[in-house]
Amino acid sequence: MTTNVDVKSFPLFINGEWKQAESGQTFDVTNPATGEVIATAAKGSKEDVDKAVKAAREAFENEEWREMKPKDRAVILNAIAQKITVHAEELVYLEVISSGGTVRRVSSNDILQMADLFQQMAKFVLDYPFSETLPVPPFPGPSHNFVWREPIGVCAAITPWNMPMLIASWKIAPALAMGNTVVIKPASYTPLSTLKLAEIISTVVPPGVINVVTGSGKEVGEYLTTHPEVDKVAFTGSTEVGKKIMSLASETIKNTTLELGGKSPSIFLEDADLEVAIPGSLFGVFLHSGQLCESGTRLFVPDSIYDKVVKGLVQWSKRLKLGNPLDATTEIGPVISKQQRDTILSYIESGKKEGATIACGGKEITVDGCEGGSFIEPTIFTNVTNDMKIAQEEIFGPVLSVIRYSDVNEAIKQANDTIYGLAAGVWTKDVNKAYDVTRKLKAGVVWINDWHMLRNDAPFGGYKQSGIGREMGKHSLDAYTQLKHVHTSMVPQLEKRNWYQILFSQSE
Numbered sequence: 209m210t211t212n213v214d215v216k217s218f219p220l221f222i223n224g225e226w227k228q229a230e231s232g233q234t235f236d237v238t239n240p241a242t243g244e245v246i247a248t249a250a251k252g253s254k255e256d257v258d259k260a261v262k263a264a265r266e267a268f269e270n271e272e273w274r275e276m277k278p279k280d281r282a283v284i285l286n287a288i289a290q291k292i293t294v295h296a297e298e299l300v301y302l303e304v305i306s307s308g309g310t311v312r313r314v315s316s317n318d319i320l321q322m323a324d325l326f327q328q329m330a331k332f333v334l335d336y337p338f339s340e341t342l343p344v345p346p347f348p349g350p351s352h353n354f355v356w357r358e359p360i361g362v363c364a365a366i367t368p369w370n371m372p373m374l375i376a377s378w379k380i381a382p383a384l385a386m387g388n389t390v391v392i393k394p395a396s397y398t399p400l401s402t403l404k405l406a407e408i409i410s411t412v413v414p415p416g417v418i419n420v421v422t423g424s425g426k427e428v429g430e431y432l433t434t435h436p437e438v439d440k441v442a443f444t445g446s447t448e449v450g451k452k453i454m455s456l457a458s459e460t461i462k463n464t465t466l467e468l469g470g471k472s473p474s475i476f477l478e479d480a481d482l483e484v485a486i487p488g489s490l491f492g493v494f495l496h497s498g499q500l501c502e503s504g505t506r507l508f509v510p511d512s513i514y515d516k517v518v519k520g521l522v523q524w525s526k527r528l529k530l531g532n533p534l535d536a537t538t539e540i541g542p543v544i545s546k547q548q549r550d551t552i553l554s555y556i557e558s559g560k561k562e563g564a565t566i567a568c569g570g571k572e573i574t575v576d577g578c579e580g581g582s583f584i585e586p587t588i589f590t591n592v593t594n595d596m597k598i599a600q601e602e603i604f605g606p607v608l609s610v611i612r613y614s615d616v617n618e619a620i621k622q623a624n625d626t627i628y629g630l631a632a633g634v635w636t637k638d639v640n641k642a643y644d645v646t647r648k649l650k651a652g653v654v655w656i657n658d659w660h661m662l663r664n665d666a667p668f669g670g671y672k673q674s675g676i677g678r679e680m681g682k683h684s685l686d687a688y689t690q691l692k693h694v695h696t697s698m699v700p701q702l703e704k705r706n707w708y709q710i711l712f713s714q715s716e
């Protein structure tokens with residue numbers, strides 16, 4: 209892939225304009241495939257957050273934006289979709305060189321999913337029940353009643369580094385669809401594509417509707433989370449930081465959506481179609497070097513097919529081509545950083561120490577032309593028990609734990625035995641068995657004979673410590689509105705009012 213994008217210096221994006229940080233400081237953005245610095249981004253501080261929130265507040269208070277008719281809003285959302293398509297090459301490039309996601313995935317999935325998301329939101333907004341009329345009630349007396357759904361206000365979107373522009377879109381699209389304004393704080397590894405996306409969106413929305421403040425989670429993230437003029441926090445990231453955000457947001461009782469970590473179980477039943485299930489479950493765990501929240505990192509396999517499955521998993525894993533993510537033939541790119549590499553390698557060591565067996569992979573490798581990057585072989589552990597650290601903690605790397613079982617109910621129990629509940633999967637040819645297992649799995653999404661199939665019209669989010677709330681689908685629009693009950697009395701006479709009887713009728 210070639211492009212002429214200038215990736216040297218990225219200021220903040222506030223009120224429809226590029227602005228340097230108040231401090232004048234910047235931080236480096238590195239290509240994880242090569243270790244080279246590819247850009248600098250402005251290091252935002254509290255002063256910059258104040259400016260962005262002020263711009264977002266003013267834009268929100270402008271009735272033209274907040275009370276725009278759904279059909280006009282749909283036009284804007286469709287225009288954003290179209291602009292994403294027009295700028296696809298640049299967005300894909302910025303995403304790939306900073307996140308390490310392969311150009312194969314980002315150009316054939318993420319960018320299309322983003323454009324489709326804004327189009328879907330345009331459709332949803334046209335049908336959205338902004339005002340619902342309630343029936344005239346017998347109690348507490350005749351009245352006209354409505355439930356109005358109104359935008360929440362200024363929404364802070366705090367996003368992770370693994371799929372930065374897609375995850376930002378999951379927040380921006382419903383927020384704008386409902387008439388809110390947004391201040392985004394992208395992860396410091398990957399601010400570039402989000403900044404570009406904001407610039408693109410700003411061409412079709414009023415100034416201040418979309419803003420981006422880059423900088424540290426500690427300063428920019430925490431300040432947004434506690435800022436009195438921020439009405440909602442939509443966070444995607446680790447469960448650890450999610451807990452902190454929930455606690456900080458509680459100080460001002462902010463509406464909060466949390467999309468957090470996972471340790472998702474994939475269960476093979478004895479009749480699974482192994483031709484599909486083996487590569488399918490590897491797609492579930494090794495896509496993006498395992499750096500996806502809903503990766504299927506624990507694979508439960510019955511005794512009767514265990515050896516055959518392990519053999520197949522190893523064979524298919526060895527086919528995977530690691531390389532520079534900009535190369536269209538690369539199937540697996542680097543991990544995001546040297547720090548993340550060390551974390552993954554230390555989990556691999558812990559698996560070995562706890563008695564699991566490495567069936568393949570387990571090491572860092574060097575990729576020609578990408579000597580400064582961190583690449584880890586797709587790694588499969590067998591002889592894993594569900595209580596091991598590698599089976600309980602989110603590794604966020606290309607590591608699969610295979611767990612043998614003899615009783616499917618025991619496998620389901622272990623599958624649910626984790627603090628997480630983001631995704632799960634079952635592989636079988638029997639649809640009744642599939643639904644039976646699905647009903648018992650505690651997860652926000654269950655894939656049957658598939659993995660990673662997120663849809664823009666279906667809700668996504670976690671059970672248990674994988675989060676609160678849902679993104680995508682019509683349901684995500686609810687998360688960006690608040691309800692207002694509007695009551696009009698139909699009783700003109702004073703003495704017939706219910707409240708008159710309660711308070712005044714004895715004092716005549």
Ligand code: NAD
Pocket residue numbers: 366367368369370371375393394395396423424425426428429430433444445446447449450452453467468469470500501502602604630670674675
């Ligand atoms: P992270 O939690 O370290 O950081 C996420 C974002 O929060 C970043 O922008 C970071 O700068 C910011 N942040 C950090 N500390 C903060 C604080 N104290 N206050 C406010 N903001 C703060 O996560 P990450 O390493 O960027 O991403 C990986 C994690 O994200 C994994 O746990 C993964 O499972 C999760 N994730 C979840 C989903 C989902 O939809 N459930 C999707 C993608 C990633």
